[in-house]
Amino acid sequence: MKASEEKSYPGVLSSAWHCKCPRCRRGNMFEGPILSFTARQMRPVCPHCDLQFEKEPGYFYVAMYVSYVFVVAQLVTACVATYILTGNAESPWLYLSVAAAAVILLAPFNYRYSRVVLLYWMTPIFKFRPELYRNHHREPQVHQKTEA
Numbered sequence: 605m606k607a608s609e610e611k612s613y614p615g616v617l618s619s620a621w622h623c624k625c626p627r628c629r630r631g632n633m634f635e636g637p638i639l640s641f642t643a644r645q646m647r648p649v650c651p652h653c654d655l656q657f658e659k660e661p662g663y664f665y666v667a668m669y670v671s672y673v674f675v676v677a678q679l680v681t682a683c684v685a686t687y688i689l690t691g692n693a694e695s696p697w698l699y700l701s702v703a704a705a706a707v708i709l710l711a712p713f714n715y716r717y718s719r720v721v722l723l724y725w726m727t728p729i730f731k732f733r734p735e736l737y738r739n740h741h742r743e744p745q746v747h748q749k750t751e752a
């Protein structure tokens with residue numbers, strides 16, 4: 605019974621990828637999907653468990669450092685890939701264009717997932733609490749669901 609209960613909630617990577625609340629893995633951290641007009645609007649509290657995402661004022665400044673790490677990794681990858689694919693060792697403009705395109709195209713990803721990484725792996729008090737995930741189901745059919 606315990607094994608089936610443990611499997612009844614999503615894993616940490618799946619929850620992080622879908623930008624779910626780190627504590628209950630139910631509520632969405634953002635108002636809309638990554639490619640929408642509301643993609644950058646972060647909810648102040650989790651709609652499922654009322655967790656306040658911004659732990660203290662200015663907490664999301666820390667996400668800038670995570671974002672910085674993302675951008676450096678992406679720029680190095682993009683420029684090395686450009687060198688491997690084109691063999692260009694002459695013109696800096698090719699690398700500058702590729703770097704600018706990579707930064708612009710990946711900005712929505714970096715904005716969102718720098719906060720996800722901050723809340724999931726750099727904020728120990730936001731630990732996952734399975735009882736909050738399960739409390740969504742108040743009907744007794746939960747156990748029948750896993751058996752059927």
Ligand SMILES: [Zn+2]
Nearest residue numbers: 625628650653
């Ligand atoms: Zn929550």
